[in-house]
Amino acid sequence: MKVNLRVWRQHDAVDKGRMVEYVVEDASEDMSFLELLDVLNEKLILSGEEPVAFDHDCREGICGTCSMVVDGHPHGPEKATTVCQLHMRKFNDGATITVEPFRAGAFPVIKDLVVDRGAFDKIIQAGGYISANTGSAPEAHSTPVPKANADRSFAAANCIGCGACVAACPNGSASLFLGAKLTHLGEMPQGQPERWERVVNMVETHDDAGFGGCTNTGACATACPKEIPLDVISQLNHDYLKATVGGRRKKA
Amino acid sequence: MSYSDYSEGTPVFDKAAPDGPIETRWERRKFSVKLVNPANKRKVKIIVVGTGLAGGAAAATLGEAGYHVTSFCYQDSPRRAHSIAAQGGINAAKNYRNDGDSVYRLFYDTVKGGDYRSRESNVHRLAEISRQIIDQCVAQGVPFAREYGGLLDTRSFGGVQVSRTFYARGQTGQQLLLGAYQALERQVNAGTVTMYPRHEMLELIVVEGRARGVVVRDMITGEIESHLADAVVLATGGYGNVFYLSTNAKGCNVTASWRAHRKGALFANPCFTQIHPTCIPVSGDHQSKLTLMSESLRNDGRVWVPKQIGDSRDPREIPHEERDYFLERKYPSFGNLVPRDVASRAAKEVCDEKRGVGPSGLGVYLDFDDAIQRLGRKAVEAKYGNLFEMYERITGENPYEVPMRIFPAVHYTMGGLWVDYDLQSTIPGLYVAGEANFSDHGANRLGASALMQGLSDGYFVLPVTIGDYLASNKLPEVAPDAPEVVEAEKAVTDRIESLLSINGSRTVDSFHRELGHIMWDYCGMERTEDGLRKALELIPELRREFWNNVKIPGTGAELNQSLEKAGRVADFLELGELMCLDALHRKESCGGHFRGESQTEDGEAQRDDENFSYAAAWEYTGRGSAPVLHKEELLFEYVHPTQRSYK
Numbered sequence: 001m002k003v004n005l006r007v008w009r010q011h012d013a014v015d016k017g018r019m020v021e022y023v024v025e026d027a028s029e030d031m032s033f034l035e036l037l038d039v040l041n042e043k044l045i046l047s048g049e050e051p052v053a054f055d056h057d058c059r060e061g062i063c064g065t066c067s068m069v070v071d072g073h074p075h076g077p078e079k080a081t082t083v084c085q086l087h088m089r090k091f092n093d094g095a096t097i098t099v100e101p102f103r104a105g106a107f108p109v110i111k112d113l114v115v116d117r118g119a120f121d122k123i124i125q126a127g128g129y130i131s132a133n134t135g136s137a138p139e140a141h142s143t144p145v146p147k148a149n150a151d152r153s154f155a156a157a158n159c160i161g162c163g164a165c166v167a168a169c170p171n172g173s174a175s176l177f178l179g180a181k182l183t184h185l186g187e188m189p190q191g192q193p194e195r196w197e198r199v200v201n202m203v204e205t206h207d208d209a210g211f212g213g214c215t216n217t218g219a220c221a222t223a224c225p226k227e228i229p230l231d232v233i234s235q236l237n238h239d240y241l242k243a244t245v246g247g248r249r250k251k252a
Numbered sequence: 253m254s255y256s257d258y259s260e261g262t263p264v265f266d267k268a269a270p271d272g273p274i275e276t277r278w279e280r281r282k283f284s285v286k287l288v289n290p291a292n293k294r295k296v297k298i299i300v301v302g303t304g305l306a307g308g309a310a311a312a313t314l315g316e317a318g319y320h321v322t323s324f325c326y327q328d329s330p331r332r333a334h335s336i337a338a339q340g341g342i343n344a345a346k347n348y349r350n351d352g353d354s355v356y357r358l359f360y361d362t363v364k365g366g367d368y369r370s371r372e373s374n375v376h377r378l379a380e381i382s383r384q385i386i387d388q389c390v391a392q393g394v395p396f397a398r399e400y401g402g403l404l405d406t407r408s409f410g411g412v413q414v415s416r417t418f419y420a421r422g423q424t425g426q427q428l429l430l431g432a433y434q435a436l437e438r439q440v441n442a443g444t445v446t447m448y449p450r451h452e453m454l455e456l457i458v459v460e461g462r463a464r465g466v467v468v469r470d471m472i473t474g475e476i477e478s479h480l481a482d483a484v485v486l487a488t489g490g491y492g493n494v495f496y497l498s499t500n501a502k503g504c505n506v507t508a509s510w511r512a513h514r515k516g517a518l519f520a521n522p523c524f525t526q527i528h529p530t531c532i533p534v535s536g537d538h539q540s541k542l543t544l545m546s547e548s549l550r551n552d553g554r555v556w557v558p559k560q561i562g563d564s565r566d567p568r569e570i571p572h573e574e575r576d577y578f579l580e581r582k583y584p585s586f587g588n589l590v591p592r593d594v595a596s597r598a599a600k601e602v603c604d605e606k607r608g609v610g611p612s613g614l615g616v617y618l619d620f621d622d623a624i625q626r627l628g629r630k631a632v633e634a635k636y637g638n639l640f641e642m643y644e645r646i647t648g649e650n651p652y653e654v655p656m657r658i659f660p661a662v663h664y665t666m667g668g669l670w671v672d673y674d675l676q677s678t679i680p681g682l683y684v685a686g687e688a689n690f691s692d693h694g695a696n697r698l699g700a701s702a703l704m705q706g707l708s709d710g711y712f713v714l715p716v717t718i719g720d721y722l723a724s725n726k727l728p729e730v731a732p733d734a735p736e737v738v739e740a741e742k743a744v745t746d747r748i749e750s751l752l753s754i755n756g757s758r759t760v761d762s763f764h765r766e767l768g769h770i771m772w773d774y775c776g777m778e779r780t781e782d783g784l785r786k787a788l789e790l791i792p793e794l795r796r797e798f799w800n801n802v803k804i805p806g807t808g809a810e811l812n813q814s815l816e817k818a819g820r821v822a823d824f825l826e827l828g829e830l831m832c833l834d835a836l837h838r839k840e841s842c843g844g845h846f847r848g849e850s851q852t853e854d855g856e857a858q859r860d861d862e863n864f865s866y867a868a869a870w871e872y873t874g875r876g877s878a879p880v881l882h883k884e885e886l887l888f889e890y891v892h893p894t895q896r897s898y899k
């Protein structure tokens with residue numbers, strides 16, 4: 001099949017950037033979207049041009065590295081699918097496809113489709129963990145976890161940290177990402193001692209990193225390739241209020 | 253002198269393992285280590301390269317202990333290391349099922365599963381530690397699968413008879429890695445760990461015979477930086493991508509290990525690679541990686557091909573009598589559940605007989621029709637729903653209706669840098685953990701044991717043993733402009749410059765694919781003397797062409813993904829040659845290494861304990877120049893070698 005690509009090219013962080021058009025004549029239905037870019041890049045290299053830089057690693061939808069906006073959708077139009085798992089059979093022969101980087105104030109572009117998502121690591125550093133030094137753990141079965149909590153925790157822990165929620169949000173908020181981590185840890189008995197401290201510190205770091213506020217548009221959950229449910233944001237708000245206004249957070 | 257005229261050097265010994273009763277060896281080793289004075293720890297610097305289960309766990313734990321840790325990974329965040337992709341689970345001898353499991357049984361299964369080519373002391377320690385790993389991960393909040401009573405669920409995995417595999421749906425690696433990643437970020441916050449993502453290690457710095465630092469490239473600016481320390485840990489994963497197509501993430505590479513090998517670290521059993529039987533077949537030349545379908549599918553799916561050569565009917569129209577359920581036929585007692593190497597080879601055989609299915613003829617059916625009839629579609633969906641969806645997303649076919657097509661793919665590398673019981677390589681001060689070392693799986697790794705080993709090394713072994721080295725040795729500070737540092741940096745910049753100046757007419761990927769084909773054809777599921785000799789001619793030719801004709805656009809002073817790949821492929825082009833030589837010299841079949849010349853009458857692997865009961869540790873002598881073989885004899889005091897049989 002043949003596809004026309006309009007791809008964002010930007011040499012580095014200071015370059016203004018522009019859309020550039022390419023045609024790939026020999027695409028195949030069985031290719032993944034990233035394999036289409038591979039084919040394009042092989043051609044570009046041989047014709048002496050620089051290939052399109054894009055982030056990727058596992059190519060099976062789990063590492064969260066791949067990140068691009070395809071036809072206006074972070075990770076492309078297919079529901080619950082990362083762009084590395086998006087296949088060309090979902091497009092029509094002759095289609096024109098637009099490819100851009102994830103755009104958000106907190107994710108500056110590094111080159112072409114590659115952005116800096118380091119702010120996510122900072123949010124986790126602020127409290128996205130349970131403090132349990134190696135060797136200090138009690139026997140695993142000493143704390144049973146009701147299956148319902150374990151399952152809800154798992155559903156939230158599923159987040160791959162890709163940033164599509166931020167790219168989809170008109171405010172560039174990372175509330176879905178934040179809520180996912182708070183729900184993962186907050187559903188576990190092990191997560192209780194640090195629960196209130198955690199939410200306040202993570203939210204502060206989120207705001208300082210330049211992410212916007214949440215206005216409940218729900219665009220994040222629609223874009224999320226792991227279908228993180230929107231109710232993790234309610235959990236986030238609930239915990240935050242309890243910690244601050246409710247006075248649960250005890251300053252050390 | 254040709255590359256294959258290797259010579260044999262002095263044997264290599266594991267001096268670190270205590271002898272005496274195996275159950276107390278680790279206890280005694282822990283007691284004998286010298287301890288670093290807690291007040292001094294923050295003055296001691298440790299570099300950890302890699303943030304997968306092994307490296308992430310090690311850096312976090314060393315940080316908690318108070319050391320000053322510097323950590324590197326090539327991804328944009330430590331959370332994305334390849335460990336994230338592990339699906340099935342992690343073994344631990346908890347015996348929660350009361351089904352007769354024990355540390356000794358896990359030890360026994362692992363030594364046997366490794367086809368008697370691993371070290372008993374290491375494996376026993378791994379089995380002991382397995383239990384603590386689960387405790388640690390639960391304390392961190394890892395959401396393992398649980399039963400209604402709130403206790404942990406387990407399943408059986410990979411042909412063992414006890415249910416000892418802990419799991420988090422099909423995403424166990426992800427959840428364990430996030431646990432380690434979060435512990436690591438906690439230490440970043442505490443100031444004990446400095447994290448450098450998007451930094452690739454390109455050289456090891458060795459001063460007075462000891463590992464004292466690394467040279468890295470900032471992958472965004474292209475800047476070359478040296479980092480110095482008192483000890484260096486490599487936890488940089490496996491080298492399956494030497495085959496180009498594998499289940500590994502695209503960036504997985506051998507560069508860190510290979511750079512250390514070139515500086516004197518012995519590389520052990522490079523030819524021991526694991527080929528996983530249930531992967532989605534190649535769909536065309538554009539294929540960039542292969543996707544694993546969990547092994548658990550073989551619990552209910554039946555593997556078959558048409559009896560008739562050239563039978564191109566729709567599989568649903570082929571009646572049962574005209575199907576060959578070849579695993580059930582050949583291995584009546586284990587059937588579809590034979591170990592990975594056996595299942596992979598059997599699939600290759602039927603494809604060699606031209607009975608393979610799918611457009612390329614390189615595939616076999618994995619059919620759920622009987623399971624759906626027996627259990628109902630709902631039950632099958634509950635068990636495998638997410639895997640079926642993934643399959644459909646990639647192939648466009650619905651496995652509830654049409655049988656899946658699967659084919660073996662390269663998955664894991666048992667070989668790696670040689671380490672002693674303390675995980676120290678032959679370069680003092682250089683420690684190697686996780687898939688990057690060769691230590692615990694012998695010639696074949698059992699399912700759900702790599703995650704266990706990575707976390708055992710990182711959380712529990714290395715933090716103890718590295719302390720012994722640091723407390724026992726005086727390590728004078730290395731000046732940033734010491735000749736060894738300058739030289740290592742220069743080696744890196746020279747290499748980048750020479751790569752960029754070639755400006756030939758072939759892309760890096762085209763070389764990588766060609767190398768992959770050579771490796772798969774001659775050093776894949778079945779190896780023969782003739783094939784390996786052929787590969788040993790082809791690889792150096794390809795390497796020469798690479799260094800004369802590769803084309804890398806752009807410069808070194810920017811984000812340049814072609815340049816990154818070129819450096820990795822250059823190292824694979826050396827490693828591949830060593831793998832073929834190792835496979836050639838090991839004339840026996842064992843585990844994942846099947847030599848066509850060494851099989852039993854009915855086509856099963858034939859081990860040769862008399863001549864090959866050793867780990868082969870190779871010493872580098874220059875690019876393309878014959879290496880030196882150092883043997884580590886393996887002693888089996890507890891588990892006595894027998895021929896594996898799954899009939």
Ligand SMILES: Cc1cc2nc3c(=O)[nH]c(=O)nc-3n(C[C@H](O)[C@H](O)[C@H](O)COP(=O)(O)OP(=O)(O)OC[C@H]3O[C@@H](n4cnc5c(N)ncnc54)[C@H](O)[C@@H]3O)c2cc1C
Nearest residue numbers: 302303304305306326335340341453489686687700702703
């Ligand atoms: C698809 C798949 C499924 C699997 N399922 C299971 C399973 O169910 N159970 C099981 O036990 N095992 C499984 N395995 C095997 C297991 O996942 C791996 O063996 C294990 O995770 C390796 O961990 P590691 O820490 O050694 O390395 P990795 O997780 O590979 O980490 C390597 C790290 O090193 C860094 N790195 C590499 N080179 C450099 C360099 N030059 N400079 C800087 N950094 C570098 C990377 O950035 C990364 O952080 C699976 C493997 C695959 C491919």
Ligand code: SF4
Nearest residue numbers: 159160162163165224
């Ligand atoms: S919540 Fe969803 S979209 Fe956001 S980072 Fe996590 S997986 Fe990606």
Ligand code: FES
Nearest residue numbers: 057059064066084
């Ligand atoms: S490349 Fe890993 S999720 Fe897409």
